[in-house]
Each structure stands twice: as C-alpha cells, then as structure tokens.
Amino acid sequence: xxxxxxxxxxxxxxxxxxxxxxxxxxxxxxxxxxxxxxxxxxxxxxxxxxxxxxxxxxxxxxxxxxxxxxxxxxxxxxxxxxxxxxxxxxxxxxxxxxxxxxxxxxxxxxxxxxxxxxxxxxxxxxxxxxxxxxxxxxxxxxxxxxxxxxxxxxxxxxxxxxxxxxxxxxxxxxxxxxxxxxxxxxxxxxxxxxxxxxxxxxxxxxxxxxxxxxxxxxxxxxxxxxxxxxxxxxxxxxxxxxxxxxxxxxxxxxxxxxxxxxxxxxxxxxxxxxxxxxxxxxxxxxxxxxxxxxxxxxxxxxxxxxxxxxxxxxxxxxxxxxxxxxxxxxxxxxxxxxxxxxxxxxxxxxxxxxxxxxxxxxxxxxxxxxx
Amino acid sequence: xxxxxxxxxxxxxxxxxxxxxxxxxxxxxxxxxxxxxxxxxxxxxxxxxxxxxxxxxxxxxxxxxxxxxxxxxxxxxxxxxxxxxxxxxxxxxxxxxxxxxxxxxxxxxxxxxxxxxxxxxxxxxxxxxxxxxxxxxxxxxxxxxxxxxxxxxxxxxxxxxxxxxxxxxxxxxxxxxxxxxxxxxxxxxxxxxxxxxxxxxxxxxxxxxxxxxxxxxxxxxxxxxxxxxxxxxxxxxxxxxxxxxxxxxxxxxxxxxxxxxxxxxxxxxxxxxxxxxxxxxxxxxxxxxxxxxxxxxxxxxxxxxxxxxxxxxxxxxxxxxxxxxxxxxxxxxxxxxxxxxxxxxxxxxxxxxxxxxxxxxxxxxxxxxxxxxxxxxx
Numbered sequence: 001x002x003x004x005x006x007x008x009x010x011x012x013x014x015x016x017x018x019x020x021x022x023x024x025x026x027x028x029x030x031x032x033x034x035x036x037x038x039x040x041x042x043x044x045x046x047x048x049x050x051x052x053x054x055x056x057x058x059x060x061x062x063x064x065x066x067x068x069x070x071x072x073x074x075x076x077x078x079x080x081x082x083x084x085x086x087x088x089x090x091x092x093x094x095x096x097x098x099x100x101x102x103x104x105x106x107x108x109x110x111x112x113x114x115x116x117x118x119x120x121x122x123x124x125x126x127x128x129x130x131x132x133x134x135x136x137x138x139x140x141x142x143x144x145x146x147x148x149x150x151x152x153x154x155x156x157x158x159x160x161x162x163x164x165x166x167x168x169x170x171x172x173x174x175x176x177x178x179x180x181x182x183x184x185x186x187x188x189x190x191x192x193x194x195x196x197x198x199x200x201x202x203x204x205x206x207x208x209x210x211x212x213x214x215x216x217x218x219x220x221x222x223x224x225x226x227x228x229x230x231x232x233x234x235x236x237x238x239x240x241x242x243x244x245x246x247x248x249x250x251x252x253x254x255x256x257x258x259x260x261x262x263x264x265x266x267x268x269x270x271x272x273x274x275x276x277x278x279x280x281x282x283x284x285x286x287x288x289x290x291x292x293x294x295x296x297x298x299x300x301x302x303x304x305x306x307x308x309x310x311x312x313x314x315x316x317x318x319x320x321x322x323x324x325x326x327x328x329x330x331x332x333x334x335x336x337x338x339x340x341x342x343x344x345x346x347x348x349x350x351x352x353x354x355x356x357x358x359x360x361x362x363x364x365x366x367x368x369x370x371x
Numbered sequence: 372x373x374x375x376x377x378x379x380x381x382x383x384x385x386x387x388x389x390x391x392x393x394x395x396x397x398x399x400x401x402x403x404x405x406x407x408x409x410x411x412x413x414x415x416x417x418x419x420x421x422x423x424x425x426x427x428x429x430x431x432x433x434x435x436x437x438x439x440x441x442x443x444x445x446x447x448x449x450x451x452x453x454x455x456x457x458x459x460x461x462x463x464x465x466x467x468x469x470x471x472x473x474x475x476x477x478x479x480x481x482x483x484x485x486x487x488x489x490x491x492x493x494x495x496x497x498x499x500x501x502x503x504x505x506x507x508x509x510x511x512x513x514x515x516x517x518x519x520x521x522x523x524x525x526x527x528x529x530x531x532x533x534x535x536x537x538x539x540x541x542x543x544x545x546x547x548x549x550x551x552x553x554x555x556x557x558x559x560x561x562x563x564x565x566x567x568x569x570x571x572x573x574x575x576x577x578x579x580x581x582x583x584x585x586x587x588x589x590x591x592x593x594x595x596x597x598x599x600x601x602x603x604x605x606x607x608x609x610x611x612x613x614x615x616x617x618x619x620x621x622x623x624x625x626x627x628x629x630x631x632x633x634x635x636x637x638x639x640x641x642x643x644x645x646x647x648x649x650x651x652x653x654x655x656x657x658x659x660x661x662x663x664x665x666x667x668x669x670x671x672x673x674x675x676x677x678x679x680x681x682x683x684x685x686x687x688x689x690x691x692x693x694x695x696x697x698x699x700x701x702x703x704x705x706x707x708x709x710x711x712x713x714x715x716x717x718x719x720x721x722x723x724x725x726x727x728x729x730x731x732x733x734x735x736x737x738x739x740x741x742x743x744x745x746x747x748x749x
Binding site for chain 2: 084230232233235237238258260261263282283286299300301302303306312
C-alpha cells in the first residue's frame with residue numbers, strides 16, 4: 001500500500017508538539033515523516049527522475065512544458081540545467097518539489113525518486129516535510145521570495161523550528177550561525193532587520209541561509225545570480241560551491257549562463273523545448289557537444305578568449321510553440337543540418353562518447369551525417 | 372552651482388562654433404550628474420547622489436565606445452547625459468562641435484535628429500497602444516521628415532533593414548517576441564538616419580541565442596551606415612566584442628579606458644581585473660584553472676563615496692600592498708600607461724604586472740598569486 005493511500009484512509013488526529021502549519025494527518029503519517037527525516041541514504045542515487053511530464057492546461061490548449069524528462073543525480077553532485085527561457089528548466093525544478101502552479105499546471109506522468117522515496121506518491125503533508133527539510137531552494141529574485149514584513153531572523157529560524165523541532169532560542173542560535181556562515185557581518189545584530197535593509201547580494205545570502213537551515217540533501221538554485229552584478233555573482237557562486245562541498249549537499253543549478261554551468265557543475269543537461277537535448281559530464285558537453293543546439297548556444301556567445309569582432313554564429317528563428325509540438329525533432333526548424341528524417345520523427349536520447357553522455361540527434365548518431 | 376558657471380564661461384566661447392578637433396564626434400568634459408536627496412517634512416535637500424562625478428571622454432566618428440560597469444556605477448546616466456536626456460549638473464557635452472548645454476530648444480531638436488537611443492527593455496520602451504508603423508514613423512513626424520505617403524514606404528524599408536517582415540507594420544508590440552521588439556526599437560532609432568546611437572544595454576534582456584542575432588544586426592548596421600555607438604553594458608564579453616575602445620566605470624568615475632585588447636589582457640586598474648576575473652567563461656577546463664579575485668562587500672553608496680580612491684574599500688591590491696595611505700587620501704586621476712591606455716590607480720603598474728583574473732592563463736606566470744586569489748574551483 002502506498003503512503004498516500006494509507007494516510008487518506010486513517011482518521012486524522014491533531015499532533016500537539018508540531019506547529020499548526022504542519023498537518024501530519026495520522027500516527028502512521030508521523031512515523032513515515034520521521035523516516036523521511038532519517039539522515040541515512042536509502043538509495044544509491046539521491047534523485048532519479050523518470051519520464052517526467054508536466055503540462056499546463058490553458059484556454060489555448062495543452063502546453064507541453066516538460067516532456068518525458070529523465071535524469072539522475074548522485075549524492076553531493078552538482079547538476080546544471082541550461083537552456084533559454086521557456087525550455088522547461090524551471091518547471092522541471094518546480095516539479096521536483098511539486099510546486100508547479102496548479103491549476104493550470106499538472107505533473108501528468110513520470111516518477112521522481114528522491115533518496116528512495118517516490119515524491120509523486122507522498123501526501124501534501126509529507127511533501128511539506130520534505131520541502132525545506134530535505135530540499136532547499138534559492139530563487140532568482142531574492143526580493144520577491146523573502147517576506148518583506150518579517151525580520152530575516154524569523155524567516156531563517158522558522159524552518160529550523162518547524163523541521164528540526166528546535167526551541168525558539170536554539171533556532172535563533174542556528175539562524176545566527178547560518179547568517180555568519182553565508183558571510184553576513186554582525187549576524188546577531190542583523191537578525192531583527194527586514195529584507196529591504198539588505199542589498200541584493202546580501203538578500204541572496206539570506207535566501208541561501210534559509211535554504212540551508214535544515215542541512216538539506218538537495219539544493220535547488222533557480223537562476224540564483226541572474227539579478228546580481230558580476231562581482232556579487234562571483235561571491236554568491238563561490239559561497240554555494242564551498243557550502244555544497246562542506247555539507248555534501250547536491251545542487252541542481254538552473255542557469256542560462258553557460259559560463260556559470262562550466263564553472264560550477266559536474267554534469268549538465270541542455271534543455272530545449274521541454275526536452276533534454278543533450279546530457280553528460282561538463283567537459284564532454286562543452287568540448288564534445290553532440291547536438292546542433294548545444295553548438296548553437298556555445299557559438300552565439302561572445303567570449304573573453306575569442307578573436308574579437310568576428311561575426312557571431314546565431315541560431316536563426318525562435319523556439320517552437322509548445323502548445324502543439326509536432327512529431328518532428330523540435331530543433332529541426334532552426335537546425336542547419338536538418339534532413340527529411342528529422343522532419344518526420346523525433347530522435348531518442350542515445351549514447352555518445354563519454355560517461356553518461358547522451359544526445360537527441362539523428363545526425364550525430366553512429367553512422368549519422370554530421371561529423 | 373559656482374562650478375557650473377565656471378565651466379560655462381570656460382567652454383561657451385570658442386568650443387561652441389568651431390568643430391572639435393579632427394574626427395571627434397562626441398566630447399564629454401568634466402561631466403557631473405548629481406541627483407538631490409530630499410528628506411524631512413519640508414523635503415529639504417540633504418545631499419546628493421553623485422551618479423556621475425567628473426568624467427571626460429571623447430568618441431570618434433565611426434567608433435564604438437563601450438561603457439561597462441556594475442549597476443549604479445553611472446553608465447546609463449552618462450549615456451543619457453551625452454544626448455541631453457539628462458541635464459548635467461556640471462560639465463559640457465559637445466556633439467560635432469556644438470555645446471549641447473547652451474543650445475536653444477529649436478537648435479537642440481535639429482541636433483537630436485542626429486543622435487538616437489536604443490533602450491534596454493524592449494517591453495517597456497515600446498508603447499503597447501501604438502502599431503509598429505506608428506512607433507517607427509513617429510520620429511519622422513517629429514522631425515518633419517518625408518510626406519505622409521512616403522513614410523509608410525520608409526517604415527517597410529526600415530523593417531526589412533532590421534530583419535522583420537514589412538507586412539507586420541500594422542501589428543502591435545505584444546505580438547512580437549523580445550528579440551523582435553528590440554529590432555523594432557532599432558528600426559525606430561534608425562528612422563531619422565542618425566549618426567550617433569546610444570545603445571543602453573540593448574541585449575541584456577534577451578535570451579542568449581537572440582542576443583547574438585541583435586548584436587550581429589547592430590554590427591551590420593554600423594558598417595552599412597558608418598554609425599557611431601556609445602555601447603553601454605554590464606557584460607564584459609559583449610562590450611569587448613563590439614567596441615573599439617572601452618571605459619570601465621566604478622561609482623560615478625571612469626577608472627580605466629583603452630582598447631579592449633589592452634584593457635582585457637592587462638588591466639591597469641585592480642577593479643577591472645576583479646571584474647574580469649568574475650566573468651564566468653564557458654570552458655570547464657579554463658574555469659577550473661582560473662584564479663579569481665572575489666571582491667568583498669557591496670558597492671558603497673554614491674551619495675557618500677569613500678575618501679581617496681573610491682575603490683579602496685574593496686580593493687585587493689590595496690590589501691596586498693599593505694594599505695598604503697595615499698589610497699585613502701588622494702583620489703587618483705586617470706594616468707596614461709601606454710598610448711590609448713589610461714587607468715586611475717596610484718599603483719597601476721602593480722596591477723599591470725599581476726596575473727590575477729586574466730582570461731588567458733597560458734600567458735600568466737605559473738606560481739600562484741600570493742593574495743586574494745583563489746582557484747576558481749577545486
């Protein structure tokens with residue numbers, strides 16, 4: 001019997017020693033929740049995503065935002081999701097923690113196994129115990145993701161009180177410790193300050209402190225530095241890198257900046273139009289890319305190391321409409337190497353040279369027409 | 372105020388009529404733009420934000436002049452002041468020999484036809500209630516160019532020029548993607564056949580593959596019409612790609628100026644070096660080898676900038692040299708380090724010699740930098 005069925009059948013009882021905001025439905029639910037809190041890894045891999053499909057049901061029709069996406073993440077590994085806006089990288093991350101805005105969004109099918117637990121089968125209450133406790137988040141805009149009416153100390157200690165069952169004093173101490181860990185000077189004095197009293201970079205540090213408050217196993221960072229200046233970006237990336245090494249936290253880093261992915265990630269998924277176009281170790285994807293879209297992305301960047309003022313290669317046209325993607329390869333309308341085969345069927349992800357290196361392209365398959 | 376008058380008397384006479392020497396199209400001298408801070412019950416002026424604080428530069432005809440810096444460094448304000456969308460607090464802006472600050476409104480309008488601007492946000496810079504046709508033909512009407520009939524032909528021509536279908540002229544901005552909207556913005560700027568265009572972060576709001584399309588378009592148009600650009604951006608690699616000369620700004624001041632190959636290969640200002648080292652490079656092997664300067668702290672407030680060199684509060688070189696007193700007491704002027712290369716640092720030679728943050732590690736010495744430099748990744 002699955003978890004959610006169990007908790008749905010048993011009558012609900014109020015559990016006193018947890019704050020009201022957490023509904024743990026039953027004794028059974030509590031036991032399962034306690035199991036979720038267990039630090040011991042249950043599985044070889046931290047995260048296995050299989051055929052994840054998330055769609056948005058809009059008035060115009062069904063938007064296939066994430067389509068049959070599968071990938072793995074090891075303990076302590078940093079995975080990059082790269083691609084342009086609308087490619088499905090953020091929706092993939094939101095699906096992992098079941099925060100896809102619903103309606104209109106819905107995870108239609110697939111499996112997400114996180115540390116041995118099937119996330120899509122958890123009850124809402126169990127899912128809430130997972131978020132913040134085992135999975136921390138950092139979003140793009142730290143001003144809109146912090147509550148402007150609450151002091152930051154409260155916002156950091158909140159999840160420590162909730163998930164770690166700490167007393168108020170202990171939770172406050174933990175918040176101070178975290179604040180100094182993320183490089184905020186005079187941490188204890190600043191506990192009572194509100195978000196508007198911090199600069200953009202400092203707010204993002206506060207977000208990281210909140211995300212790490214319960215020592216999560218996975219950190220989801222959705223464009224964590226896009227709103228920041230380049231010198232502040234370097235500070236924040238450095239912080240994420242060193243904290244993830246110190247605590248062994250796995251990171252899924254969503255970014256449109258290939259430079260950031262190159263410097264931060266072990267593995268990279270290149271996404272295009274709701275699908276993974278290419279995946280592999282960062283060196284394989286950057287140096288031996290085997291998908292025309294990956295080439296296009298990399299060639300269209302002016303680099304500090306290139307000869308200047310050569311014409312940039314571009315990807316002509318626009319990404320396809322995800323309302324009604326046809327049976328063809330989704331990149332085919334913009335691809336230089338397109339053939340009739342690409343216009344009639346979509347290739348599967350298939351192996352290329354390098355560990356776990358996969359690409360979705362007929363042309364670069366063995367015997368394909370692209371060298 | 373006294374300063375303003377002083378500057379006026381200095382430049383009002385000869386500089387107004389006589390063309391600025393040779394091929395200089397834009398000449399900015401001692402430009403200051405301050406914004407008043409009001410406070411209290413009566414909204415009394417309590418201070419100034421020194422957005423742009425005494426900068427000078429020239430832009431030659433046909434040249435692309437890049438202006439880089441972080442948010443709040445004054446680069447956009449500088450861009451607007453050069454075409455007098457902002458009235459300078461002090462200093463002069465010369466355009467083809469005319470002093471913009473002393474021109475009467477009619478003369479100014481005539482001159483404005485020759486200078487245009489492309490804005491950062493292609494969403495808020497196009498009026499959603501106007502069709503593309505009326506957006507692009509508005510500047511033509513304003514300047515009384517062409518007849519009503521000839522204007523629509525001109526609009527089609529312009530749309531084609533920027534790579535849009537001329538049949539789209541009757542559509543509204545919301546029917547276009549971000550990249551296409553930016554093309555409309557470019558067409559609007561080109562409508563009056565300007566000589567000088569201020570590009571204020573024209574590609575920052577666009578996706579990577581679309582950025583390259585718009586950047587290529589700007590370069591094509593520059594070559595086709597011999598345009599002069601002031602190209603403002605925070606992305607150092609984009610500025611390097613398009614510019615003939617680059618100026619780096621920090622807290623309202625130009626700290627370094629020179630040709631991109633010189634400035635990027637051997638920065639004379641420690642801030643430029645830190646900025647360069649912070650740019651992620653899409654090459655995993657290089658990223659792992661690079662040495663980076665992580666600047667501590669935030670940019671200080673331009674309302675109350677630090678004494679002496681404005682960068683000394685975050686400067687890694689200042690720390691490395693044992694906090695020399697001169698950095699806290701004297702504001703370093705721009706110094707010539709080589710022909711076409713100037714930097715405003717008391718210890719520019721030290722920065723030139725350093726190997727911190729350069730993008731070509733093969734050119735750098737092998738032993739690790741002694742201070743403030745950390746490996747990019749382990």
